[in-house]
Amino acid sequence: MKRSFFLFAVLVLLSCSSFPPLSETVVFLHSNDTHGIYKSYKFMTQEGEEWIGGMEAVCHYLDAVRKEEKNVLYIETGDIMTGTIATELVHKNVTGGFMMEFLNALGCDIWCFGNHDFDMGPENALGLAGLADFPTVMSNLVYKETRELIPVKPYHIFQVEDQRVGITAVMSERFLIEVLKERIAELDVLQVIPTLKSRIPELDEKTDLVVVLFHGRFFEAVDVAKNVPGIDIIFVASEEGRFEVVNGVLLQSTRGHQKTLGYLKVDVDNDGVKAYEEKQIWLWAGDRLNPSPEIKALVSRVDEAIGSEYAKVVGEARRDHFQEEETVENALGDWITDAMRWKTGADIGFQNSGGIRDDILAGPITKGDIFEVSPFRNTLVLFKLNGKEIKDLLEHDVEKDWDRLQVSGLSYAYHPKGAKPEGERIAQITINGEILVKEGKLLHPDRVYTIVSNNYLVSQAKDKYFGFSVEESKDTGVLINQVMINWLEERKFLDYKIEGRIVEIGN
Numbered sequence: 170m171k172r173s174f175f176l177f178a179v180l181v182l183l184s185c186s187s188f189p190p191l192s193e194t195v196v197f198l199h200s201n202d203t204h205g206i207y208k209s210y211k212f213m214t215q216e217g218e219e220w221i222g223g224m225e226a227v228c229h230y231l232d233a234v235r236k237e238e239k240n241v242l243y244i245e246t247g248d249i250m251t252g253t254i255a256t257e258l259v260h261k262n263v264t265g266g267f268m269m270e271f272l273n274a275l276g277c278d279i280w281c282f283g284n285h286d287f288d289m290g291p292e293n294a295l296g297l298a299g300l301a302d303f304p305t306v307m308s309n310l311v312y313k314e315t316r317e318l319i320p321v322k323p324y325h326i327f328q329v330e331d332q333r334v335g336i337t338a339v340m341s342e343r344f345l346i347e348v349l350k351e352r353i354a355e356l357d358v359l360q361v362i363p364t365l366k367s368r369i370p371e372l373d374e375k376t377d378l379v380v381v382l383f384h385g386r387f388f389e390a391v392d393v394a395k396n397v398p399g400i401d402i403i404f405v406a407s408e409e410g411r412f413e414v415v416n417g418v419l420l421q422s423t424r425g426h427q428k429t430l431g432y433l434k435v436d437v438d439n440d441g442v443k444a445y446e447e448k449q450i451w452l453w454a455g456d457r458l459n460p461s462p463e464i465k466a467l468v469s470r471v472d473e474a475i476g477s478e479y480a481k482v483v484g485e486a487r488r489d490h491f492q493e494e495e496t497v498e499n500a501l502g503d504w505i506t507d508a509m510r511w512k513t514g515a516d517i518g519f520q521n522s523g524g525i526r527d528d529i530l531a532g533p534i535t536k537g538d539i540f541e542v543s544p545f546r547n548t549l550v551l552f553k554l555n556g557k558e559i560k561d562l563l564e565h566d567v568e569k570d571w572d573r574l575q576v577s578g579l580s581y582a583y584h585p586k587g588a589k590p591e592g593e594r595i596a597q598i599t600i601n602g603e604i605l606v607k608e609g610k611l612l613h614p615d616r617v618y619t620i621v622s623n624n625y626l627v628s629q630a631k632d633k634y635f636g637f638s639v640e641e642s643k644d645t646g647v648l649i650n651q652v653m654i655n656w657l658e659e660r661k662f663l664d665y666k667i668e669g670r671i672v673e674i675g676n
Contacts, residue, residue, distance in 0.1 A: 193332040195378070197433045198234060198450075199244040200227070201406035202425035204252025204285065204526070205544070207271060207471055209454035211530075212428065219453060222427030224271050224468055225460035226452040230430060231275060232461070234450070238434070240329050244336070245272055246406040247283025247384040249297070252426075252526055252544050254537055258474050263296035264289045267471050273302045274463045279325055281306050281338030281382045283406055284347040288545065291356055295320065306338040306382065308368055309359040319356070324372055332437045335376035337368055339393075341385025349545075350628040361389070365397045373399040378437050380404065387411055387422055394418035401442050404431065412447050419445060427452055479537035484657030487664040490529040492522075492542070497673070500665040501525050501542065502575025505649070508656040509549055510577050512647065515621035516601060517559070518577035521634060524623060524649075525575070534657060543650040547623040552642035556605050557614040558635075560595055565636035567594045573671075574634065580670040581606070588675065596674055623649055 209223035235241050249268040250256045260266030272280065280301065287294045298305035298321055308323035324337035341347075344358045365381065373379050379399055383390045384406040394403060394415035403418060405411075408425030419442065423431040429449040436443040490500045502525060506518035527541040554562070559579075566574050567583050568591050581598040588594070598606040605613055624644055631638040657663065 193330045193437050194238075194240060195329050195332065195334060195435055195437055196234065196238045196241045197244060197380075197402070197404070197431070197435070198231060198241060199246055199404045199421075199423065199431040199433075200427070201246040201384075201404075201423055202248045202283070202408050203245075203268070203427055204248055204425075205250065205256035205265070205268060206253060206427045207255050207268070207468060220455050222452050223454050224275070224464050225458050226454040227427060227430070228275055228460040228464040229458040230450050230452055232459075234432070242278045242327065242329070242334070243276060244382065244404060245277055245280035246338075246382045246404050247281050248285045248406060249280075249283070251285040251288045252541065254475050254479050254540050255471050256544070257540075258471065260474075261300060263300055264293050265297060266300055267467070267474070269297050269300040270467060271464070273300070274461070274467055277301075277303050278327070279304050279306060279336055279382075281384060282310070282321075282340065283384045284340065284344050287344075287348050287353055287356075290352045291319065306336060307340065308337050309339045309361060309364040310344070311357050311359060312355055313357045314355070316357075323368065326372075326376055329437075332378060333376040334378045334380060334437075335372040336380045336382065337365075337372060338382035338384070339364060341383070341389055343385065346629050346632045349625050361385075362393060362396050365393060365400070369397055369399040377440050378402070378435070378442070382406075387420070390420055391415050394420060402433065402435070404433075410449050419447070421447060424449065475537070479535060479540065481536050482533045483536055483539065483654050484534045484660070485662055486529050486531050486534055487662055488666075489531050490663065490665060492525045492528055494667065496667060496671070497522075497573045498575065498667050498669070498671040499525070500667055501529065503577065503668055503670065504663060504665045505543070505653065506575050506577030508652050509621045509649065511656060512652045513549060513551060513621045513645070514619075515551060515578070516618040517554075517579045517620050519620060519622040519626065519634075520575045520649075521572050521623070521626050522575055523572040524625065529663065534663065536654060539650050539653050539657075543653060545625065547625050547649050549645045549647045549649060549652065550622055550624050550627045550642050551645065552620050552622075552627065552639045553617050554620055554639075555614065555618070556611060556616045558637070559600075559618065560598060560606055560611055560614075561637070562635040563595050563598065564592050566634070569633075572633070576670050580668075580672075582672040582674055584674050 207224045209220045211218045212221040250265045256265040304325040305321040310319045327334040339361045378401050380402045387405050387407040390403045390405040400418050403420045405422040407422040410424035412421045421431050423429045432448045432450050434446040506520050509518040579600050582596045584594045627639050
């Protein structure tokens with residue numbers, strides 16, 4: 170009798186007890202800011218040029234990890250669009266649809282939108298999501314009128330052995346100034362931290378591990394980690410290749426443009442991360458690759474779809490021209506703004522540095538090369554500004570100190586931050602040989618100049634570039650990349666050096 174009672178008591182105790190799930194290992198591989206790259210490209214290292222990236226490389230390294238590890242989740246954190254001709258191809262009625270087919274073939278498990286995935290508008294972005302064989306998540310993009318979330322999942326939960334992994338995503342609040350306003354006029358973005366504070370408790374209750382995909386800057390993600398409890402991991406769509414532990418939260422980004430895959434291996438135990446291993450997997454290409462037949466066939470299919478038109482040579486570069494230099498000014502910026510003025514006859518040309526997306530290396534220049542330098546299908550816009558407005562916008566440009574303006578028809582010298590107070594940093598401005606500002610003094614505040622820029626910059630003039638709105642403007646409808654092609658067809662050779670149009674005093 171005593172033995173029977175003891176066995177009964179043990180059975181009752183076992184049935185009533187709540188045992189935590191067993192410890193489990195999960196490996197996260199993630200990518201961001203692919204920007205239409207599907208083939209490898211040359212990348213300068215300390216040892217010289219190496220081939221890197223491309224979907225065949227991604228496939229090779231993904232498969233290598235999957236053969237060695239169990240419980241692998243592959244995540245894309247946005248911006249698969251805008252950057253190469255592949256994102257212009259219409260596939261299954263979706264512009265850029267081939268990029269989603271690549272992710273399907275790679276066995277992607279989940280993705281979220283990036284701002285550039287909306288460059289063709291919300292309908293096309295949702296079309297991309299519709300092609301995905303895996304969940305699309307986003308929890309803070311809404312329609313302005315209804316305040317309803319766009320029709321994708323706010324989060325998704327994976328069952329990984331005995332563990333439940335919950336993944337949600339948020340877009341940076343900068344979304345509205347990172348995309349052409351006309352393209353996303355129907356959308357709004359909710360504040361990141363309040364959104365996550367309302368979402369994470371629900372997700373935390375249902376899962377053993379909470380992951381946030383953050384399409385924004387790393388410092389913004391750090392702020393999230395400091396202010397939103399319950400998050401275990403944040404994958405950040407910045408291009409810094411960083412890893413930090415902030416307030417117990419693991420934050421990781423890749424180097425973007427298919428330079429690296431992020432690798433994060435975690436031991437999940439007792440509703441959290443017990444241990445971790447992190448690294449960047451460099452996507453070196455070349456003969457060493459062993460991609461799947463499906464990926465190889467898809468690369469060939471995209472090549473064929475692009476065809477011979479974009480392979481046509483339109484000019485020749487006599488030297489390398491880089492989109493980024495140690496100075497604010499770069500040779501490509503000088504050329505592009507000169508070409509804009511050449512086309513329109515404007516006094517001054519402005520181009521945002523962020524609109525210049527690739528280098529042009531010495532040798533033949535094809536139409537495809539031009540498209541990859543200027544992939545946004547931006548158009549030339551004409552407007553007028555007076556001398557005071559020009560000084561004010563340059564003061565604003567120096568103050569914000571990112572995505573600086575490239576210039577033509579104008580040169581200026583400025584004091585760096587710390588040397589002069591805000592609003593007093595522009596020391597000299599010369600416009601087509603005439604001095605507008607001398608030793609900080611504005612000489613012709615009311616003189617009016619004709620400006621040429623691009624439709625994106627003008628639409629974001631107040632919030633991002635000038636600090637004030639452009640009141641009246643004329644969109645010519647002429648594409649910047651077509652102007653670049655026309656300039657090369659007439660001039661034949663590209664041979665620009667940095668001319669000293671933008672000079673920091675003291676350097």
